[in-house]
Amino acid sequence: MTETARVIGARRAAGSSSPLGARTGGNAIDRGRKKLFVPFVGPAFLFYTILFVVPALYAVWISFNKWAGAGPMEFVGLKNYVRLFSDKLFMQSFVNTLLLLFVVGIAIFVIAFGLTLVLRDMVGRKIARSVIFFPHLVNAMIFGVLAGFIFNPGGLVNTLLGGLGVTDPPAWLSHQNMFPLIMVMMTWITTGYFTTILMAGVDRIPPYYYEDCALAGANAWQRLRYVILPLTWDVFGTCAVLWTISSVKIFEIIWVFGGSTGQGMPPTQTWTTAVYTYVTAFSGESIPAYGAATASAVLSLALVSVLVVLLRRALKRDAVEF
Template sequence: MARPAPDVMTRPATATSGPAVTDTPTRGSAAGRRQSPADQRRRLLIPFVGPALILYTVLFVIPILAAVVISLHRWAGSGPMTWAGLDNYTTLVEDELFLQSLGNTLKLLFVVGGAIFVLSFALTLVLRDMAGRKIVRSVLFFPHLVNALVYGVLAGFVFNPDGLANAILRPLGVSTPQWLAQDNLFVLIMITMTWMTTGYYTTILMAGVDRIPPYFYEDAALAGANAWQRLRHVILPLTWDVFGVCAVLWTITSVKIFEIVWIFGGSSGNGIPPTKTWTAAVYTYATAFSGDSVPAFGAATASAILSLVLVTALVVLLRRVMRRDVIEF
């Protein structure tokens, strides 16, 4: 006779039985932890910013650090370097030619920069309501695209003693000046820089003005505001950030001006433009590659470092002076 199967269904569950398996994720599991937007941005920071940061470090940061080291030595560009400490910097501060070159750079920064922005704002006011302003904007921008060598050739054609300018002035009984003389040459360079660059900054400022909603101008017209009042109370406040960017761009550009001076200055007996036209960039180049037997790379690099410090200080000062609350519209 067969034995009956045990009744397993009647076995009670005990407290010692194994832990129950649930579908609830554990606290540390990836499924149970949601990433905040800040965490997601931090995860994307390295893949997106990392390559650019590495490239910037290799191409800019390391060369700047190497330039600082070279500026503390006397070096002819090859061979061993001799430690000089701060002698290169003290020599520059006492060098009248460097101070003159730095003064010319500051003239370009403030005088030419002031003329550029006055003309740019004036052209912006005139062109804002002009029919065909996009075509005029392109025409104004064109001089910025032309190579500086073209302006040097044009200056020789127009301003040489037998050039176009004197040919026009002589029949009028006007005494013909020596336009390309050393005393007048830097003024001519400043005028040319103003002509070359005004259209560029006018284009940027007009792009900022175009984004201002029309009802601001309508309210100003209803209030009877003239052109100056519109500029002061509407255009400047609403394009202040654009103006700040333009000021920083011009500050950086003015300290690096080189080719226009070299081209307009022509060449003297030693192949270098007249020293009255030198800027800080020209001084740096001429000091390094003047052909002098005295090691000059240390002094030239010190000049470049001082120019970098000047740009940095001016940019930081500009950003602090021009800091404003952002106006949203």
């Protein structure tokens, strides 16, 4: 037992010898916390309730009604939800959202964690981190516009392929190829963001853990399995939740890049639930279907909520203090 442990044990023993004083002190702290709750937490809680909770509950109510955005509502119960699940376009949008969530998410975390391990001991890692993070700073709409110029029939990619002797380059802007391109672009745009978070998680590991691994003769795989992963597991959980929330909201790059085909809106093969919700509410029928659009948004919220709860439970580990 170290000297620090003996001191801590002595303090705990001294505190346990006076249970009345301990209870009195604990009660005083609890009363102080309750007094501070209203002036400090109360305004923030009220602000959150007014701006987020109330509109969310109102959106749920709208989803059970037929409404054009103005005038009276007509209560239709679950008809809007039945309509969504019988709509092939919504189901395709839902599948595309899941592809972005899982396929792109797995690609992002594999690449981000790989870059984290490569850059951990590299000279100039701060500069490399800035370069990797840069795509995340650029607005997604700008990437959508640039991608339209790069992949159009006379764009940069086909020009380079022509210089290499490719006489029949792929139709990048075809309806079948656009969504895979969007998935690749989202991987590139977002990887730097999560690489930065994971690198911060790895940087906080004290050096003596690596020193102990070296003294124990641990190889790179053992160091990764028994030190790096356990001590950054909470960071992985946070990143997974952040990506789950972000992936369901992807809209701008799909709308702008899909609009580069000249059809005014992206091809339906590239739609996600966010795009479907927007089109249904604002750019679809002559009479906007706010009820059906809100039902789509409520389903997206339900999907995110369920996945976040499952992720928190699946990635839950005992807290590691260091």
